[in-house]
Amino acid sequence: MSIRDEVLAANDSYAASFGDKSQLALPPARGFAILTCMDARLDPARYAGLAEGDAHVIRNAGGRASDDAIRSLVISYKLLGTAEWFVVHHTDCGMEFFTDEVMRGLLASSLDTAVLGPDGFSDVGAGPGSAEADFIDWLTIRDAEQAVVDDVARIRRHPLVPGRIPIHGYLYDVRTGRLVDVPGAAEAGRAR
Numbered sequence: 001m002s003i004r005d006e007v008l009a010a011n012d013s014y015a016a017s018f019g020d021k022s023q024l025a026l027p028p029a030r031g032f033a034i035l036t037c038m039d040a041r042l043d044p045a046r047y048a049g050l051a052e053g054d055a056h057v058i059r060n061a062g063g064r065a066s067d068d069a070i071r072s073l074v075i076s077y078k079l080l081g082t083a084e085w086f087v088v089h090h091t092d093c094g095m096e097f098f099t100d101e102v103m104r105g106l107l108a109s110s111l112d113t114a115v116l117g118p119d120g121f122s123d124v125g126a127g128p129g130s131a132e133a134d135f136i137d138w139l140t141i142r143d144a145e146q147a148v149v150d151d152v153a154r155i156r157r158h159p160l161v162p163g164r165i166p167i168h169g170y171l172y173d174v175r176t177g178r179l180v181d182v183p184g185a186a187e188a189g190r191a192r
């Protein structure tokens with residue numbers, strides 16, 4: 001079966017028992033939002049106990065507080081009433097394994113998938129690549145804990161984010177499934 005067929009078959013059985021989820025309201029019932037990484041090992045619905053309709057989940061590479069993530073968070077509270085937010089990064093994040101410079105070099109060389117070895121990513125493609133990568137801030141991570149604090153702090157001081165919303169910062173441990181406290185995150189995200 002192709003991936004497309006697998007996805008559509010899974011959707012068929014999901015829709016067959018959809019039940020009263022058809023009655024869910026648009027605003028998230030439990031009034032909170034999670035910004036987290038797109039890493040395939042993380043399932044926010046399971047690690048945070050969410051059912052359909054419960055919460056907003058915003059995902060990108062790294063779970064970074066990009067302008068676009070903040071756009072979603074602002075819509076989340078201003079139009080849909082969330083009142084508490086979580087920033088959840090994780091251990092062993094791929095965003096720690098490269099820099100802007102590396103990513104730009106890989107993409108300038110080819111558009112094929114790079115290979116991750118003991119010395120980081122290297123390009124094995126034939127090219128051509130593109131220099132467009134020079135114009136993107138890839139929001140890579142140098143220090144996992146510091147990145148959580150930085151993102152919580154960036155959201156906290158954003159002029160469109162009201163002080164009443166507490167912002168919690170955690171690192172999800174991919175070996176245990178636990179949300180681990182990050183020193184400094186509670187202070188950076190405290191409601192004020």
Ligand SMILES: [Zn+2]
Pocket residue numbers: 037038039061062063090092093094095
């Ligand atoms: Zn990640």
